Amino acid sequence: MKGRKFLTQSNRIQISDNGDLIISQVTLNDADKYKCVATNTAGERESAPATLTVLEKPSFRKAPIDQITMEGKAVHFPCEVVGDTPISVEWRKENVNLQYGRIRVLKDNTLRIEKVEAEDAGLYICMARNSVGTAEACGQTNCSI
Numbered sequence: 001m002k003g004r005k006f007l008t009q010s011n012r013i014q015i016s017d018n019g020d021l022i023i024s025q026v027t028l029n030d031a032d033k034y035k036c037v038a039t040n041t042a043g044e045r046e047s048a049p050a051t052l053t054v055l056e057k058p059s060f061r062k063a064p065i066d067q068i069t070m071e072g073k074a075v076h077f078p079c080e081v082v083g084d085t086p087i088s089v090e091w092r093k094e095n096v097n098l099q100y101g102r103i104r105v106l107k108d109n110t111l112r113i114e115k116v117e118a119e120d121a122g123l124y125i126c127m128a129r130n131s132v133g134t135a136e137a138c139g140q141t142n143c144s145i
Contacts (some may be wrong), residue, residue, distance in 0.1 A: 021036070030052060060080065124139050
């Protein structure tokens with residue numbers, strides 16, 4: 001029973017012969033409080049509620065996209081992340097930690113490179129991490145003179 005609604009068995013939701021509830025391919029929508037209701041000729045008994053909490057690894061609502069810019073201009077790589085908090089976000093350039101100065105990360109995790117120089121060309125990686133997992137997305141910049 002989910003809330004006051006009885007569950008319907010499906011290929012994802014099964015109730016075993018001994019009353020165990022088995023949910024496969026769990027989604028965020030499965031998070032809730034569940035109770036077991038047993039009925040026989042003597043009456044009905046209800047278990048204490050069991051809470052199912054579903055944790056979500058980071059994923060990208062808005063990922064970096066490739067950029068072409070001119071030397072001296074600014075470039076932005078968005079990195080909007082969703083998932084269970086806390087989520088830590090870090091940026092790297094071709095698997096090397098960034099040197100901040102002209103390059104900085106904004107409050108919304110967007111990477112901003114001011115006054116682009118030729119050596120800024122390359123692959124930029126946004127890595128998001130929480131207690132459940134890690135996700136990476138990349139964007140590349142090319143600089144024309």
